[in-house]
């Protein structure tokens with residue numbers, strides 16, 4: 524007797540192929556229970572009778588607004604402020620110093636563009652914005668901007684709100700908390716101040732597609748490609764390289780599994796690659 528609570532191997536294959544087509548993420552068969560549990564929550568939320576009805580709804584011609592919720596349920600959005608602090612230390616130290624010196628030498632426009640690719644609920648993008656705010660004296664007269672993108676509208680909605688609980692703020696020091704956040708009336712959440720929010724823009728984007736915007740001086744791509752197969756990683760890397768300015772840097776998360784795929788970028792540190 525099949526278990527109605529769990530995807531059958533055939534149903535799992537159909538869902539995992541759909542996830543792959545939509546996002547580039549390969550869900551391994553060992554995750555069948557996890558994926559069943561997560562999809563079951565969506566069945567209840569939308570009153571769908573069973574997995575097959577849900578699949579038919581998701582894949583109906585013309586698309587479904589449920590797609591966002593589905594991708595949100597089956598992907599991992601876990602993140603926090605200043606995750607892997609060494610990356611932010613480099614950004615506000617060596618990177619800003621080099622960028623400012625380079626501008627003085629070459630006379631390039633005083634503009635700095637940073638991209639948090641797969642930003643989830645916004646903590647990475649706002650951490651970068653705080654780094655820029657902490658260096659506002661050095662960056663006086665500069666036009667600075669941070670773009671945060673993600674495939675999930677649900678996380679982007681939270682990112683735009685910019686309200687966080689203490690768990691996300693563990694690595695924010697007391698001075699930063701005071702300067703860059705407003706405690707909310709409930710006393711348990713903090714909202715990023717307008718000065719941190721202002722340079723940041725959020726938009727939906729699938730990493731499997733090119734981002735048709737002017738190039739970025741620095742791109743953070745962290746804790747997302749771990750779930751992609753090699754072929755999809757290659758597609759994403761090609762798009763990221765095209766979006767990187769000459770001399771720009773790619774900051775790579777510790778578990779992306781792409782270190783051997785970054786040619787012709789030049790390795791500057793384990794996590795850091797520069798476009799020649």
Ligand SMILES: C[S@@+](CC[C@H](N)C(=O)[O-])C[C@H]1O[C@@H](n2cnc3c(N)ncnc32)[C@H](O)[C@@H]1O
Nearest residue numbers: 546599602641643673674675729730745746747
């Ligand atoms: C664990 S979070 C990483 C957040 C942040 N970069 C960090 O390092 O903490 C992974 C995010 O990748 C997003 N994601 C997964 N597949 C994606 C795709 N194909 N295009 C864009 N974002 C994707 C998920 O929605 C999720 O919010």
